[in-house]
Amino acid sequence: MTALTIRRPTLPLPVVAGTAVFAWLVAWIVEAPAADWFTFSVLGLQHDSHLGEATAFFLEDLPKVLLLLLGIVTVVTLIRGFFPPERIRPMLAGRGLVPGSFAAAGLGIVTPFCSCSAVPLFIGFVEAGVPLGVTFAFLISSPMVNEVALVMLWGLFGPAIALAYMAAGLTVAIVGGLVIGKLGLERYVEDYVWELQGRPTISISVRLTWSDRLTDAWSYTRALVRKLLPYLIAGIGIGALIHGYAPTDLVAAIGGRSNPLAVPIVVLLAVPMYSNAAGTIPIVQALLGKGMPLGTTLAFMMAVTAISLPEFVILRRVMKLPLLAVFIGVVSSGIVAIGYLFNVFVS
Amino acid sequence: MRTIEVLGSGCPNCRRLEANAREAVMMAGVEAEVSHVTDPREIVGRGVMSTPGLAIDGTIVSTGRIPSAGDIATWLSES
Numbered sequence: 001m002t003a004l005t006i007r008r009p010t011l012p013l014p015v016v017a018g019t020a021v022f023a024w025l026v027a028w029i030v031e032a033p034a035a036d037w038f039t040f041s042v043l044g045l046q047h048d049s050h051l052g053e054a055t056a057f058f059l060e061d062l063p064k065v066l067l068l069l070l071g072i073v074t075v076v077t078l079i080r081g082f083f084p085p086e087r088i089r090p091m092l093a094g095r096g097l098v099p100g101s102f103a104a105a106g107l108g109i110v111t112p113f114c115s116c117s118a119v120p121l122f123i124g125f126v127e128a129g130v131p132l133g134v135t136f137a138f139l140i141s142s143p144m145v146n147e148v149a150l151v152m153l154w155g156l157f158g159p160a161i162a163l164a165y166m167a168a169g170l171t172v173a174i175v176g177g178l179v180i181g182k183l184g185l186e187r188y189v190e191d192y193v194w195e196l197q198g199r200p201t202i203s204i205s206v207r208l209t210w211s212d213r214l215t216d217a218w219s220y221t222r223a224l225v226r227k228l229l230p231y232l233i234a235g236i237g238i239g240a241l242i243h244g245y246a247p248t249d250l251v252a253a254i255g256g257r258s259n260p261l262a263v264p265i266v267v268l269l270a271v272p273m274y275s276n277a278a279g280t281i282p283i284v285q286a287l288l289g290k291g292m293p294l295g296t297t298l299a300f301m302m303a304v305t306a307i308s309l310p311e312f313v314i315l316r317r318v319m320k321l322p323l324l325a326v327f328i329g330v331v332s333s334g335i336v337a338i339g340y341l342f343n344v345f346v347s
Numbered sequence: 348m349r350t351i352e353v354l355g356s357g358c359p360n361c362r363r364l365e366a367n368a369r370e371a372v373m374m375a376g377v378e379a380e381v382s383h384v385t386d387p388r389e390i391v392g393r394g395v396m397s398t399p400g401l402a403i404d405g406t407i408v409s410t411g412r413i414p415s416a417g418d419i420a421t422w423l424s425e426s
Contacts, residue, residue: 084411085396117398117411119356119387124396192388216412314356317387 013211024071031067035059054244061156061236061282068155069148069225069278076147077217080110081208085121092130092138100134101177105170108141118311122318123193132189133181139315140331141173144306148228152281153301157288161298164342168298172306172334179330188323231279239282243289262296263339267332270303280304294346299339306331349379349423354390354407355399357383364399364413371419379423 039045039059045052088107092100118139125135145166154162208216259265270280281301288297307328316324351368355361365383372379384390390400397411401419408414408422 081412086394086410089396117356117396120390120396120398123387123391127391212418215415219413 013214017214024067027063028067028071031063032060035063050244052244054240057243057286058236058240061239062232065152065155065232065236065278065282066225066229068151069228070221072151073147073221073224074217076110077220078213081213081216083107083110085117085124088138089125089128089130092125092134093128095131095134097131097133097178097181100131101137101174101181104130104134104138104177105141105145105173108138108173109145109166109170118314119317122315126189126193131181132186133177133179135177136180136327136330137173137177139327140176140306141170143308143311144173144302145169146277146305148224149277149281149301149305152277156281156285161294164294164346165298165301168338168342169302169306172302172331172338176327176330176334180326183326185323185326188320188326190318190320193318228278232282235279235282239286242283242286262293263299263336263343266296266300267303267307267335267339270300271307271309277301277305293343295339295342295344298342299335302335302338303332306335349377350402350404351379351381351419351423352384352402352405353381353399354384354393354395354402354410356387357385358398360413361399364401367413367416368401368419370416371423374416374420375423377423 036056039052039056040047043055045055047053091107092104095103122135122139125138126132150162150166153165284292284297284300288294312324312328315327319327351372353361353365353368355364361383365381368381372381390398393400393402393407395407395410399413400410401408401414403419403422414422
């Protein structure tokens, strides 16, 4: 039913886009002061009180994250409309393992990925002659270094941690691709995938106008934010409670430096939280504020986005178990290694 | 009788596209059968890597996006 109500804007496109950008900027500027004013003047809560701190945290972070998601996901979706996998594939097919893995990891940032596309994408890459290692570099990077996680990190932690996360994710993807490529596991790809090789590919010749692209990007973003909203509210709510109430000693005892197993434990904890980066990152932000080390934090977030049971089940259709096991093993050890490295070298 | 095929694994996006396609058939007022192709071999064999894909009378008209019912209706009446 929604499709009927989506109408092409009757106003000229630049006017609509310009108005939207202006409204976004105004909201971005007034959001934090408005949250403060509401908490401490309208509700009359006290600074330094548990309730006041928690409420301010919630009222400031929720609109901030929503604004970031609406703005940046729209822009990213618009940009990556120009990089469909059909176009990425020839760029990766002619390369060797090393340059290919670097390129695939980088392209994974801009390319759309949902686990339901993983199978056609995998077959499509392999049949076009993209080396197996390069394909895996892409499969690791694309869901892990995604715009929702980056936006949440940038908004809640600042640019330094968002960039550290991106660099760490790219490293795991590149190294993972190289390792899997060197192991020569081609025989563990399901046989029918190889039989498809050499088929002619069809080029799809639908011309998209800017108006099509903007409408697409906006409706994708709206659907995404609507889906994430309950997790965001829950995540930021729990984050606010931790921020206002949780004693620092408790967090430090469980996730802190003194617990050498903290990194693998948080990676395991992250497995059932697949694709809930939106809900988990606010909780993690509060934990970081209470003394959880950066490496442990990064490892947790990378595991949330990259280790996904539903995706592994889907990929089982194209890979035999040993290859799937190597894939899971390489990604998890990469994430744990990144966690320890950051804990040791960044304090 | 026209044929419309949705190519995808049955994820929420594919189901949204199928709903749009069914609506488009009503809007365009044509006789058409809407079906769902879920076999990954066939999806890739037809050149689609980003799901959902949409084919009208066997020709792929869109991949990796969810065209509106209005768009699909236009394609139905144009071709």
